[in-house]
Structure formats: structure tokens, C-alpha cells
Amino acid sequence: MNGGTEMTETIDRRRLLTSAVVGSAALAGATALGSLAPEAAFAAGDQAVEPGAPDPNFAEGRITGISAGMLFVTGSDLALWRIRITGGTSIWKLRPTTFDQVTVGDGLYARGLRLPDGTLAADSVWVNIVNVHAHIAAIGRNVLHLDHKGKRIVGHLVPGTSAARYNNTPAVADMSLLRVGKHVQVIGAWVPDTNEVEIATVYAAA
Amino acid sequence: MAALTGTMSWFCCGNSWGPCGTAGHGACGTCNSGSYQHAWPNASAACFNITRPDTCGVSMTRRGCGFRHYTTNRCNGKRIGTTIADCGPQTDLWCGERACCGSVCGTNRIVDLTPAAYSQIASLSSGLQPCSVDTV
Amino acid sequence: MISWIAPLQPLLLGLVLLWSARLKLLSPHAAAAAGRSALARLVGEGRALPAYRLVGGVEAALGLVLLAPPAVPAEALASAALSLGFAGYLAYARLAAPDSSCGCLSATRTPVRWRSFARTGGLLAASLLALPASASWFDVLRTRPLPAVALLLAEVAVLVALSPELDRHWLDPLRQLKVRLTRPLPAGGFEVPLDSTVEQLHRSPVWRETAALLTSDLREHWDDDEWRILIFTARHAGQEASAVYAVPRQRYQPAAVRVVLVDEPTGRVLLSLQSPPDAPEPDWVRASPATAAAY
Numbered sequence A: 001m002n003g004g005t006e007m008t009e010t011i012d013r014r015r016l017l018t019s020a021v022v023g024s025a026a027l028a029g030a031t032a033l034g035s036l037a038p039e040a041a042f043a044a045g046d047q048a049v050e051p052g053a054p055d056p057n058f059a060e061g062r063i064t065g066i067s068a069g070m071l072f073v074t075g076s077d078l079a080l081w082r083i084r085i086t087g088g089t090s091i092w093k094l095r096p097t098t099f100d101q102v103t104v105g106d107g108l109y110a111r112g113l114r115l116p117d118g119t120l121a122a123d124s125v126w127v128n129i130v131n132v133h134a135h136i137a138a139i140g141r142n143v144l145h146l147d148h149k150g151k152r153i154v155g156h157l158v159p160g161t162s163a164a165r166y167n168n169t170p171a172v173a174d175m176s177l178l179r180v181g182k183h184v185q186v187i188g189a190w191v192p193d194t195n196e197v198e199i200a201t202v203y204a205a206a
Numbered sequence B: 001m002a003a004l005t006g007t008m009s010w011f012c013c014g015n016s017w018g019p020c021g022t023a024g025h026g027a028c029g030t031c032n033s034g035s036y037q038h039a040w041p042n043a044s045a046a047c048f049n050i051t052r053p054d055t056c057g058v059s060m061t062r063r064g065c066g067f068r069h070y071t072t073n074r075c076n077g078k079r080i081g082t083t084i085a086d087c088g089p090q091t092d093l094w095c096g097e098r099a100c101c102g103s104v105c106g107t108n109r110i111v112d113l114t115p116a117a118y119s120q121i122a123s124l125s126s127g128l129q130p131c132s133v134d135t136v
Numbered sequence C: 001m002i003s004w005i006a007p008l009q010p011l012l013l014g015l016v017l018l019w020s021a022r023l024k025l026l027s028p029h030a031a032a033a034a035g036r037s038a039l040a041r042l043v044g045e046g047r048a049l050p051a052y053r054l055v056g057g058v059e060a061a062l063g064l065v066l067l068a069p070p071a072v073p074a075e076a077l078a079s080a081a082l083s084l085g086f087a088g089y090l091a092y093a094r095l096a097a098p099d100s101s102c103g104c105l106s107a108t109r110t111p112v113r114w115r116s117f118a119r120t121g122g123l124l125a126a127s128l129l130a131l132p133a134s135a136s137w138f139d140v141l142r143t144r145p146l147p148a149v150a151l152l153l154a155e156v157a158v159l160v161a162l163s164p165e166l167d168r169h170w171l172d173p174l175r176q177l178k179v180r181l182t183r184p185l186p187a188g189g190f191e192v193p194l195d196s197t198v199e200q201l202h203r204s205p206v207w208r209e210t211a212a213l214l215t216s217d218l219r220e221h222w223d224d225d226e227w228r229i230l231i232f233t234a235r236h237a238g239q240e241a242s243a244v245y246a247v248p249r250q251r252y253q254p255a256a257v258r259v260v261l262v263d264e265p266t267g268r269v270l271l272s273l274q275s276p277p278d279a280p281e282p283d284w285v286r287a288s289p290a291t292a293a294a295y
Helices: A003-022 B018-022 B045-051 B115-121 C002-026 C030-036 C039-043 C045-067 C073-096 C114-130 C137-143 C145-161 C164-182 C194-203 C205-213
Strands: A058-067 A070-074 A080-084 A090-093 A095-097 A107-114 A120-127 A129-140 A143-148 A151-157 A163-166 A183-190 A196-204 B004-010 B037-040 B068-073 B079-087 B098-101 B104-107 B109-113 B129-134 C220-224 C227-236 C239-248 C258-263 C268-273
Touching: A003 C220, A003 C227, A003 C239, A003 C258, A058 A080, A058 B115, A070 A107, A080 A107, A107 B115, A129 A151, A129 B018, A129 C164, A143 A183, A151 B018, A163 C194, B004 B115, B037 B068, B045 B079, B045 C030, B045 C039, B068 B109, B068 B115, B079 B109, B079 B115, B098 B129, B098 C194, B098 C205, B104 B129, B109 B115, B109 B129, C002 C030, C002 C045, C002 C073, C002 C114, C002 C137, C002 C145, C030 C039, C030 C045, C039 C045, C039 C073, C045 C073, C073 C114, C114 C145, C137 C145, C194 C205, C194 C227, C194 C239, C205 C227, C205 C239, C205 C258, C205 C268
Parallel strands: A080 A120, A090 A120, A151 A196, A163 A196, B004 B109, B037 B079
Antiparallel strands: A058 A070, A058 A107, A070 A080, A090 A095, A107 A120, A129 A143, A129 A183, A143 A151, A183 A196, B004 B104, B004 B129, B037 B109, B068 B079, B068 B129, B098 B104, C220 C227, C227 C239, C239 C258, C258 C268
């Protein structure tokens, strides 16, 4: 399949889905179609895994190989994982992204369903995601120098992607309220084998 | 017993990659990112001195390593049982901070789940969600 | 030259020790600082505060003796011994309790790092420098006021620079001043960040109705005129489907969020939801009446 056809298909598909959700504007009011099964709306269910125990449907580690639709991952506890990516799998790497953006050497967390052959059929994959609590030691041009447990982390702001949440305000692109010395929580994407992260969201106790 | 409401986040522990690599196995020595575990701000007296939830007006019972809590994501009703494996979150640094879903809001950070536990009831890309914590 | 430098050191050491003792003996945050320090690990949680106070008492006593004439070598030796003790404590803290705070000169949380060791080394050097002192610091201040004050200020400046717990009083404001002058961070543009849209989605009634159906994180998104379209994978009535949310792009109106569940291979719409049905709220969205108190 060449790129042009693929792009046309993507546009057609998106047009279809868009009109499905916003095209039905005439039906203002309550639920228009279908119904929520009560048990689906409250999907608590019984927990299969004991509290405190490892979850077999969750994987963690570094990617050591990639082949068609499959990620080969070595866990930090040296467990080996085969993770299957399908059209229904979400892939996060700083932002929602696609399979071709994932590279060998990336770290990941994945959640899905463990199949009898040991493969994890992934529902969601988060690549290089980190959640660090730190305080801002210094601020440079589009950079936050973070002090994290006595170690320095360089946090890069990515224009168009990075957002800030100041206490009770909605997420905004305005980073100018960040202050040196203040405490922050950063959701970001680690740059493998460095002390750098690209910032997705920074939570600041303004 | 009434549930404690607030907000939840996630943290990594145990063997790991990236900035998590140095995290260690937590205050209880048992913490692993892949297990159903959580950090609790009042896991010991020393822990309480660090997290100080009381400065935000939150009083929580002291409960030691291995104690079971059940955390409900108030955005979707999904719930998970986990055991205490570390000290945290640092509640006092975030007094008054809120996270909301619809009209439902949680105020103050009361629990941090491991990635395995958090991803079972929320998305790791969301750093903060309203929650309630029960003992049953 | 050493003849006037040596007698000044007891003054410096005395002042530093009294400052340090002030936190441990008088500060209302002493208990918390003791609990956070590596002392809690070293002597046990219950004994951390008494041990902390004891250290403060020793510091205060030695500080006063150092300040009071005459200058005797024994005082300098005691000060050197105390500095060595601090160095040992720091090394213990670094190795045994790397997450603990120093608890040294202020109640501010300060992990032990190289600056703490350098400062202790500085105090040790000052103690050794004080050994040959014969005159009193008071005499030196009287006879050579300018060089004496200059030296003391320089030494204090070095100690302050080596004290991470004092950064917030001078280094952070300086860096913040630079930030205010150079404005290195973006103040935001017209583009609404995706995170902002996701947050609006989370705030919507439709999300609360359907979030439990979702099995994946956000898969894909695009903008269409006034809407931002967000795609998740959902499971509904035993069938996998795409949850297609439309969220207002430029305005904040969570109630306007709508969703359809689409079976992508066939294009069939399984469910369409615009505003919540009049069903009562499920239990988990209600705040408990007696939250904190009962817990």
C-alpha cells in the first residue's frame, strides 16, 4: 500500500467517524441510540489478582526488539515479554502516537490480556512514561531543571504539547507561572539513557 | 466505615528503567511497579512526619506495610485492592489541590498506586484523578 | 598573618554552632525536622527528637565556649571533633537513608549531597585553623577591623553558598529574578493543548457514563472545525468498538461533549450519547458524608 492511498483511507475513515459523532446534532437531548447495560456502566467486578501480588496482565521493561505488530520486551526483573499491538491498542509516547514511533531501547508499561501462549495482547502501551515529583531548581529557555531526590532531571517543554495545571485551573499552555524553588509533578516521556524528559503535563502547586 | 476521598496518582518502585531506576523497593522493601500495591501517607510515624496530611486537614489512620486498601476511581467507578508498600504521597506539598470528573471532585493527595494498580483503574497518562479509599 | 586569622575562627564557629543549635532547641519545627532526618534511622523514631535536642545542646554549649574568652586549643579540638562527627553522620545518612533530610541548619527538607560534606569540611578546616589562636577574636576585631570583618564575611559567604537549605533565601530568588527578566518559558499560544481537551472530556457528564466501558488510553485524535475528536477502544455488550468523543475545541462546555460507539469494520453505530440520562448518580460519584473525620 503506498502512502497516498493510506492517507486517503485515513481521511475517509476520520470523516466517517467525525460525522458519526457530530453529524447527529439534530438529535439534541437524551440518549439517542442504544443503551448502556447497567453492569457495563459499573464495571467493578471481582478482582482476579490478590492485593499485593504481581499482575500477569501488566508488563514493564525495555524494548529489545520490534517486528510486525509485536514488541519484545525485557522486564527490569529480567522477565521476557511478547507484547502484541493491534488496531485497538493505544500507544502513548509523550502524546497518543502510532506503532512506528516506538523504537528499540524505549522503556514501557503495558496493560492488556495475557494469552495462553504467554503473549500480552495489549490494550494500552505507555512508552517511556515517567511521573516524577521534583522541585524546580532553575529555569532556562523552554527547559525546567528539576531536582528529583537529589538528582538533576532536565525537563524539556514541547511547544504545542506540554501543558500546565496550576492547582485548580484547567490545563493551559501557559508555562510562565512556574517558579524556581516550587514543587511540581511532571508526567513526561523519558529520553532513553539520559537524565532528560520531554514534558507532557506539569502539575504545579501554585 | 466511611471512605476517605481525595486524589490519587501513581509512582514507580522496584527494578525499573529511567529516573525510576534508583527508586528501590520502597519503605516496606517489597514495592514493585508490576504488583498491586500502594503508598500510604501514614505508613509509620517517620512517614507521617514527611507527608503531614494533617496540615491539609486530612486525618488518616496509621496503617503499616501490607495493609489492604481498596481504591475507587471516581471518574469511572473502577476499583482495585492493593497493599501498602511505601510511604507517600507527600500530601502537605499539595494542600487544597483538586482533580475533577464531571461534578465530582477530589481534594488533597491521599494515595499513590503502582503503575500496575493505577493502570487497572485509570490511564497512566493522567497524573491525577479523584478517588475514594476504603478498607473493605 | 595566621596570628590574626586564627583567633577569628572561634567567632565564626561559635556563631555557626549557635545558629544550628537554635533550630534544634527552639524551632517549632524541630520535631518534624528530627523525624525527617537520618537520626530517626540511626537511633530509632522514638529517640530521634531527644537525640536531636542533645546535639543542639552540645552545639549551643560549644558555641558559647568558643565565643567566650580565652581561646584555648581544647575548644578548637572539640570543634574539630564535632565536625568529624557531623561528617560521619552525613556519610551514614547518605548511605543508609538517602531519602532523609540533613536536619542541619534549617528545618527545610534537604537531602545530603556534596555541598553538605564540603560545608562540614569547611568547618573542620576552620577548627584546625583556630588551633594556634592565642589572642581573643575581640582584640583582633579591635586592632584590624577591616580585614577581620572582610575575612569573616567571606567565610560566612562560603558557608552560605555550601548550605543547600539556605538556597531558597538567595539562590532561588536570584534565579527567579533572571526568569522574570528573560521570560524563557512560553506564555501559551492560540493552540489548545490536547491535555486541556482531555481534561474537559473528563469533566463531561458523558465521560462519567461511558468511561467504565473503555479498555484503552487515548488512541488517536484530530480536529474538525469546532470539535476535537478523541478515539478510545471500548468494550460494549461483549463487543469491541471505537469510542468516538467529540469535545468542543475552542470553548469550555463539558456538557456539550458527545460520544458514539462505532464498530469500525462495519461502520455500524452501537451507541450514541449526548447528555446523561436522568438516572440517579452511581454510588461512587457521591462524596462520603464524614470523610476525613471518621477515617
